[in-house]
Amino acid sequence: HTPFGYTSITDRSCGDGGLGRTDGPGLFSPEDTGPPLDRKRVVNALIVNERKSRTPSPLSEANCDDDSEAESFRDGRTEDVDRDTRSRAFAWCRDFLSGSWKSIKEEDFQISIVSGGLSNLLYLCTLPEQVHAMGEEPRRVLLRIYGAILQGVDSLVLESVMFAILAERTLGPKLYGIFPEGRLEQYLPNTRMCTDQLSDPAISAEIATKLARFHEMVMPFNKEPKWLFGNIDKYMDQVLKLNFTRETHLKKYKKLMKLDLAAELEGLRVLLAATPSPVVFCHNDVQEGNILMLEDRTQTSRERLMLIDFEYSSYNYRGFDFGNHFCEWMYDYTYNQWPFYKATPENYPTREQQLHFIRNYLAEQRRHSDITIDQTQIEEDMIIEANRYALASHFLWGLWSIIQAKISKIEFGYMVRRILLQSHAFYIYFKSHKQVCESCICFVLVNLTSQ
Structure with missing residues (x-):
């Protein structure tokens, strides 16, 4: 979702990123090659790779057929920037950054693809080494080109305002330029966070702390929680x-359409209406690709994480941020072969891991409040809140994935992901209710995905 611009050029500590793995074929379709689907949704985990590819750039016409689900990318993601993208990137950097950027020729302009990002295309733009800065212009910037699902929508205006506000509050990267197709952002040296690190107790605690602070912000946007069901209805x-x-x-589409999605949506509305959850300013996409592990921090600072990518942020029910983040523990988007992600449902946080997150969230809230509460009851309520809203996360991003499968030029197995998300949503629900019904949609999904 994701999905940015704060990337590690050299760190590959998350393993091989999919290279060299020998897992078996995909779980859900004989047409889908690659490993068993094993972990995540969007990646804004920004790492620049030097790998070569036989496939065209995401913006080239070679991928512009009637259906954009990227089955033509089974041999790996492209790392070559097409000529049109390079020319536009050079013009944006020259016009918005000025200084030394105006003195270089296009053939000296350096640009590389940043891996990760399912809602946007990301590029690292750099001045040549021999060119010295004339003033305070940055030597490296992140170029974000909005994906098809975001271009031209009103939310981009709000997201740009939000990005600028958070930058001024030093809660996010600096904004260097904005234009209809995207924007130029500050490059922040960082170490790439891996999906597995979300379960690290220290990291999980700091994410909870950062999220609590995010939820405390007052932003100049509509305070009504229209985002969740507004987007679900639209999608x-x-x-x-x-x-x-x-x-x-x-x-795959016909299989999904056999399900009574409208009835499931109505059931979800009823369930969440009976689930207390305060309206706060939510990030709505807290996954490892949207969390920077900053390198340029003082040794005395115990905090090193920064939330990024606010295109989906809005006033929303707090439970969505919890449930969505917990779902992200399962998905790894760094896999390099079709469908370009893996999923491990058993990585969904345990009760103790959820309590650890919630307790650190509440501890940060108590730093700014003298109110005494029954912590035990609050914790229990928040666990219910989080896991019920995890269902909403699956439903929302599942619909999003189907649309992306049709329109996106970013390589990703969106349709396969939709089936996986829906299956796990009902796995969570029925496991938590200690019951299984063979006529339920969960059972149908599990069967159809194995066909």
């Missing part, structure tokens, strides 16, 4: 009107 309407032409996509 649902779009999904029902999609028309796939590629046979493999059409087959």
Whole structure:
């Protein structure tokens, strides 16, 4: 979602990033090659790789067919920047950054693709080494080009205002330039966070602390919690009107359309209406790719994390941020072969891990309040709140994935991901309720995904 610009050029401590793995074929379709789906949704975990690829750039016309689900990218993600993107990037850097950027020629302009990002395309733009800065212009910046699902929508205006406000409050990267197609952002040296690190107790505690602070912010936006079901309703309407032409996509789409999504949505509304959750300013996409592990921190500072990527941020129910983040423990988007992610449902946080997160969240809240509360009851209520809203996370991003499968030029197995998300959503629900019903949609999904 994600998805940025704060990348590690050299750190690859998260393993091979998918290179050299020998896992078996994908779980859900004989057409999908790659390992068993094992972990995550979007990655804004920014690492620049030097790997070569036989596939075209995400912006090139080679990937512009009727259906954009990237099955043509089974041999790996591209790392070559096409000529049009390079020219536009050079013009934006020259015009918005000025200084030394105006003195270089396009052939000396350095640009590379930043891996990660399912809602946007990301590039690292750099001045040549021999060129010295004339003033305070940055030598390196992140270029974000909005994805098809975001371009032209009103939310981009709000997100740009939000980004600027957070930058001024030093809660996010600096903003260097903004234009209809995207923006230029500060490059922050960082170590790439891995999905597995989300479960590290120290890291989980700091994420909880950062999220508590984020939720305390007062922003100049509509305070009504319209974001969640507003987007679900919008995506649902779009999904029902999609028309796939590629046979493999059409087959998966028809399977999904056999499910009574409208009835499931109504059930979700009823469930969440009965689930108390305060309205706060939510990030709405707290996953490892949207959390920087900053390198340029003083040795005395115990905090090294920064939340980034605010395109989905809004006033929303607090439980969504909890449930969505817990879901992200399962998904790894760094896999280099189709469908470009893995999923491990058993990595969903345990009760003790959830309590650890919640207790650190509450500890940060208590630093700014003298109110005494029954902590035990609050913790129990928040666990229920988080896990019920995890269902909403699955439903929202599942619909989002179907739309992305149709329109996105970013390589990712969106349709496969939709099936996986829906399956795990009901796995969580029925496991928590200690019951299984063979006529339920969960059972249907598990069966159809194994076909």
